[in-house]
Amino acid sequence: EVQLVESGGGLVQPGGSLRLSCAASGFTLSDHYMHWVRQAPGKGLEWVGLTRNKAYSYTTEYAASVKGRFTISRDDVKNSLFLQMSSLKIEDTAVYYCTRDQGVVGVPGAWGQGTLVTVSS
Amino acid sequence: AIQMTQSPSSLSASVGDRVTITCRASQGVRNDLGWYQQKPGKAPKLLIYAASSLQSGVPLRFSGSGSGTDFTLTISSLQPEDFATYYCLQDYNYPVTFGQGTKLEI
Numbered sequence: 001e002v003q004l005v006e007s008g009g010g011l012v013q014p015g016g017s018l019r020l021s022c023a024a025s026g027f028t029l030s031d032h033y034m035h036w037v038r039q040a041p042g043k044g045l046e047w048v049g050l051t052r053n054k055a056y057s058y059t060t061e062y063a064a065s066v067k068g069r070f071t072i073s074r075d076d077v078k079n080s081l082f083l084q085m086s087s088l089k090i091e092d093t094a095v096y097y098c099t100r101d102q103g104v105v106g107v108p109g110a111w112g113q114g115t116l117v118t119v120s121s
Numbered sequence: 122a123i124q125m126t127q128s129p130s131s132l133s134a135s136v137g138d139r140v141t142i143t144c145r146a147s148q149g150v151r152n153d154l155g156w157y158q159q160k161p162g163k164a165p166k167l168l169i170y171a172a173s174s175l176q177s178g179v180p181l182r183f184s185g186s187g188s189g190t191d192f193t194l195t196i197s198s199l200q201p202e203d204f205a206t207y208y209c210l211q212d213y214n215y216p217v218t219f220g221q222g223t224k225l226e227i
Contacts, residue, residue, distance in 0.1 A: 035217070037165075044208065044219060044220075044221050044222045045157075045159075045165065045208055045210075045219045045222070046219065047210075047216060047217040047218065047219060050217070061215040061216065061217075062216070063216045064122070064216065097164055097165075102155075102167060102170050102176070104170070104171070104174075105153070105155075105170050105171055105212075106212050107153075107155035107167065107170050107210060107212050107217075108155075108165075108167065108210070109167050109170070109176070111164035111165055111166070112164065113164055114164055
């Protein structure tokens with residue numbers, strides 16, 4: 001069974017940094033594209049970025065709103081995905097979801113339960 | 122970035138109704154489109170991928186169609202558990218973009 005469990009959320013001041021982790025199990029992480037998606041309180045879903053699989057050299061893509069501030073990385077040996085967030089803004093406040101591709105196509109298929117990041121002074 | 126526009130933004134319906142939600146892309150996305158269901162406080166759930174392929178475990182009353190710029194999600198006979206918010210997503214190119222959501226209410 002595919003499982004994704006995020007951790008690392010919390011309260012951080014504007015301009016601060018935070019690192020989210022996602023523990024993956026039930027599949028081989030290196031075979032899959034992995035996305036981060038966020039949802040601000042009461043708002044819709046926003047794609048944050050992705051890391052491609054090993055076959056595509058783990059290359060990354062980011063939303064314009066986070067490019068240059070957020071970095072996605074992965075440790076396939078530890079079956080973990082990471083989101084390093086820096087220069088955080090109030091508008092980065094959201095629940096952050098770790099997702100795995102559907103398997104046949106790249107759209108997010110399996111989702112974690114999410115972790116809340118609150119950026120506030 | 123490709124804009125995904127859903128309509129309607131909200132919809133009132135009854136159990137047993139047939140419901141259609143549409144998603145329009147600002148430029149062609151082939152069939153690189155997914156549909157998601159989200160209930161309050163829960164993570165989204167993938168219903169449809171590649172515009173018309175039913176994700177494993179999803180009830181047959183859900184179906185998707187379309188290609189290029191115009192897509193639809195149809196629920197053939199609404200069940201009580203279907204009242205939720207629905208989102209479309211394109212991954213034809215980057216950045217991946219979601220529609221703004223359609224809230225389906227009783």
